[in-house]
Amino acid sequence: MSLHLLSMVADLLKPDAKDTPSPPRVRIVIDFETTGLNPYHDSLIEIGAKNMETGDTFGSLIRPKDPFKLTAFITEVTGITPRMIRREARDKGWPTQDWISGLVDFYEWLLKQHAPESEFVFIAHNGTTFDFLLLKQLFRDLRDHGHDISAYEGWTYHTIDTLLFARRLLVNQHSFKQENLCKLFHVPNPQAHRALADVTALEGIYKELMRLYTKTHEGSLESVQAYIALQD
Numbered sequence: 001m002s003l004h005l006l007s008m009v010a011d012l013l014k015p016d017a018k019d020t021p022s023p024p025r026v027r028i029v030i031d032f033e034t035t036g037l038n039p040y041h042d043s044l045i046e047i048g049a050k051n052m053e054t055g056d057t058f059g060s061l062i063r064p065k066d067p068f069k070l071t072a073f074i075t076e077v078t079g080i081t082p083r084m085i086r087r088e089a090r091d092k093g094w095p096t097q098d099w100i101s102g103l104v105d106f107y108e109w110l111l112k113q114h115a116p117e118s119e120f121v122f123i124a125h126n127g128t129t130f131d132f133l134l135l136k137q138l139f140r141d142l143r144d145h146g147h148d149i150s151a152y153e154g155w156t157y158h159t160i161d162t163l164l165f166a167r168r169l170l171v172n173q174h175s176f177k178q179e180n181l182c183k184l185f186h187v188p189n190p191q192a193h194r195a196l197a198d199v200t201a202l203e204g205i206y207k208e209l210m211r212l213y214t215k216t217h218e219g220s221l222e223s224v225q226a227y228i229a230l231q232d
Contacts, residue, residue: 048195059196
């Protein structure tokens with residue numbers, strides 16, 4: 001048999017990429033509250049997250065790196081005060097002025113959500129320019145303070161920004177703020193701008209976006225990402 005014919009036979013025997021099953025994926029909805037609106041310079045003050053596959057949640061106030069950056073404006077928007085943060089830090093036994101322990105707690109929660117061979121899908125509203133940047137900074141801070149993040153470095157993870165998803169999908173919508181999408185889809189959020197409440201609301205928004213999307217599209221992660229990136 002010629003080399004050319006052998007090559008043709010080998011190609012025919014290769015599994016079709018479309019038939020290759022996707023690895024198990026764990027969808028994690030995340031939301032971060034911070035001391036300001038700049039993800040590069042402002043500090044975390046609260047983390048909320050939910051595993052959509054199991055329903056497990058994480059919610060915690062976080063002592064900011066620079067406590068003096070928690071302004072009256074942010075307190076007015078979020079309802080989070082320095083006293084609330086100090087009380088939670090004390091109740092959890094975090095040392096005075098220690099801001100890294102809250103990040104460690106969140107990382108350890110994520111470790112429990114990750115199964116062998118699985119991939120994370122992080123979902124956030126305006127994640128591309130805010131939450132996903134903060135997530136990367138969180139892992140960087142852990143590494144720089146001597147914590148073992150080798151598990152994270154071995155993860156495969158994906159992201160879905162529901163803001164971009166909604167902008168592409170909702171033709172007649174004029175505002176894509178999370179609070180307005182809550183009104184559109186009748187998703188309650190009695191504690192807007194508190195991390196875990198926003199996560200719960202965003203899960204509802206994401207499910208509604210997927211419900212609309214799958215009326216005309218195949219609902220895989222790859223399909224949604226291509227759609228958001230204007231490749232579909």
